[in-house]
Amino acid sequence: MTLFSLFIYVGIAAMLLTFLIARAYKKSISIPDSFLQNFAGCLFIFSGFVKAVDPLGTAYKMEQYFTAFEDTCKGSFLKFLAPVFPWFSQHAISFSVFMIVLEIVLGIMLIIGYQKRLGSWLFFAIMVFFTVLTGFTYLTGYVPTDANFFEFSKWTEYNKNQMRVTDCGCFGDFIKLEPKISFFKDLILMIPALWFIFRWKHCHEIFSPVIRTGITFVSTLALCLFCFSNFVWNEPIIDFRPFKNGVNIKTTLAAEQKAMADVEILAYKIRNKIDKHELEVPAKDFLDSFKNNPNFKASWETLDQIKSEPKIPRTKISDFEILYLDGNPATESFLDETKYNLVIISPKVKYTSVSIKEERLDSIFRMDTILIKMKKKDSIRIERVFAGTEAKTIKRNKYEWNEDYLKILKTSILPLLDSVKDLAMSSAIFGALTEEGIADLKQAAGIDFPCYEADDLLLKTIMRSNPGLLLIQNGQIIQKWHYKQLPDPTELKNKYLNGHGTKIY
Structure with missing residues (x-):
């Protein structure tokens, strides 16, 4: 409209x-x-x-x-x-x-x-x-x-x-x-x-x-x-966002990327370096002048490109990108997963942290060369030999996680995921957290499945609940739940996992 x-x-x-x-x-x-x-x-x-x-x-x-x-x-x-x-x-x-x-x-x-x-x-x-x-x-x-x-x-x-x-x-x-x-x-x-x-x-x-x-x-x-x-007790009753139920992120992302790649440059906006006069030149004329006129490049500077509109409008789906905790891209493997995947989406986790110093003993080894006498020919072997310990001071962050947030994970979401672990895999995507922070949160909450990181604005667009639960398969969003509106295990199995998800052992 x-x-x-x-x-x-x-x-x-x-x-x-x-x-x-x-x-x-x-x-x-x-x-x-x-x-x-x-x-x-x-x-x-x-x-x-x-x-x-x-x-x-x-x-x-x-x-x-x-x-x-x-x-x-x-x-x-x-x-x-x-x-x-x-x-x-x-x-x-x-x-x-x-x-x-x-x-x-x-x-x-x-x-x-x-x-x-x-x-x-x-x-x-x-x-x-x-x-x-x-x-x-x-x-x-x-x-x-x-x-x-x-x-x-x-x-x-x-x-x-x-x-x-x-x-x-x-x-x-x-x-x-x-x-x-x-x-x-x-x-x-x-x-x-x-x-x-x-x-x-x-x-x-x-x-x-x-x-x-x-x-x-x-x-x-x-x-x-x-x-x-529409935010305290549930996800929005009507979803106008691009990440609504039924949308296939993988195919939509590919279509939007192709549409952007097919965009044509129609003209160039250029400015004279001397008198600052600005012109809008058709792309063909610009390229011809750039190629055949030696003085053109010296006299004019490019300000902008005038492009055609993409056939498919760009949405927030084009920004969909998740990363492994080491910073490597995980988007493709995440969207290609054919098993049911129950994903905890958490744009922002409330916590406090302080930097602390810890004394740790670091083992010291030395490399020794050992001469081995043989009848025919002597040989040399290099061995790593323990030489003692050394005290080292390291810095790390000590995290205090929001108790209400941990309670939601421990008493509501994680037990539900555990009840259907034979039918659906589990994962979590966190925003605005470092690798160290996510590792500490996993330990504090008892999370034992893969975790990823993503831009918090992207996650806020996908899910309003914090945390929320997303069911996705092969890139398609099947359902989203506010943490206060989670289904019971029977409903989840029969209605959404169809009672016959791919068993995972």
């Missing part, structure tokens, strides 16, 4: 609501005001809902914004604000739920006409907030990575690779909008925001004041519970 088609559907819904309200209340409403109320309300309800099914996704997006704002403030006249953003990052999920519930409830308030003046100002405030976010996202495309946002003299031509946040997250993972489109979308929505400020008295009201209050109160409570259910 595109933004244009979404606006069409929202517009149709708004017209239908306006027609019904006009029929019910005869001539007591203003059609233009009522239509804008319903349009803005429906859009906010839909936009909030697709984020409410995955509040953690919005929280992760807000963390990216807070980090970008912190970096921007540190290098500018706003540096006194920089310490605020790490605190916001720590409470990103609370901020996410608050904004999602506010957005949907505000949409409901607009449609029913509850607290018209308050609703108008809230709509204006939230649109200013969204416009700042999307505007910052878009405008950082003009800011070189080594420059601060407020160093306007260093701004260059727009380059999407320079953006501090790649997309706004306005519609969660349902629709990924280009930052420019998202920014101008919010500028357009500022029109009804300003309209409501001056025309709030002309907005319609439906139902009685008591019913409007009840609808708003009940909606707020229900939406809070709905948001919590």
Whole structure:
């Protein structure tokens, strides 16, 4: 779905609501005001809902914004604000739920006409907030990575690779909008925001004041519970992410890689080294000039390549990469595994660590040459002989793992994996942990199967639960479980392992 088609559907819904309200209340409403109320309300309800099914996704997006704002403030006249953003990052999920519930409830308030003046100002405030976010996202495309946002003299031509946040997250993972489109979308929505400020008295009201209050109160409570259910107690009820159940990571990854390899260079953007004049030259002309004109290379520098769009859009699956603990690639062997594989996914493990020094005795050996007398010919043998011990001081990290996390592994996940070990193999993928840390965690939790490491952002995209359980076979995702919604062994065997998995001994 595109933004244009979404606006069409929202517009149709708004017209239908306006027609019904006009029929019910005869001539007591203003059609233009009522239509804008319903349009803005429906859009906010839909936009909030697709984020409410995955509040953690919005929280992760807000963390990216807070980090970008912190970096921007540190290098500018706003540096006194920089310490605020790490605190916001720590409470990103609370901020996410608050904004999602506010957005949907505000949409409901607009449609029913509850607290018209308050609703108008809230709509204006939230649109200013969204416009700042999307505007910052878009405008950082003009800011070189080594420059601060407020160093306007260093701004260059727009380059999407320079953006501090790649997309706004306005519609969660349902629709990924280009930052420019998202920014101008919010500028357009500022029109009804300003309209409501001056025309709030002309907005319609439906139902009685008591019913409007009840609808708003009940909606707020229900939406809070709905948001919590999609990350505290379960995985998102609707999965808009690329790693949804049924997706084959192996085939999708191969298709996306092929599509990227088939991308053609259409033109080159070049700049004259002397007068700084920039041109966009077709690829054929550029290559001909580069080959046949000796002065071309000396006079012009290449700024960018203009490429065709890949036939298959690139998703986060293209970033799928897991590593063995020694750093070697493990992606291919992991995806090629034909047995059922129950995988613990853990983007981030809570722990504390301190560096300690330990005294250890190190054995010392010397090499001795022994002459062996023989009747015909003497021979020489070199032997390794123990020569004593030497005290050595070594540094290592001492880890204290989160007790709740270990309890989840020891009492819920690992016993389940052990109960089906004859039907499915087990493994684990951890993010943001070193080889030393994973080895220590394996010992602390009693994990005796292969473990891998991966980027924590990738794992957050695959699984919202931390830890969570993934069932995969031959690269295809069969099912994902929140650690609070794990199946019992019988259900796992009969429903997901089909009762006849490849036996492993």
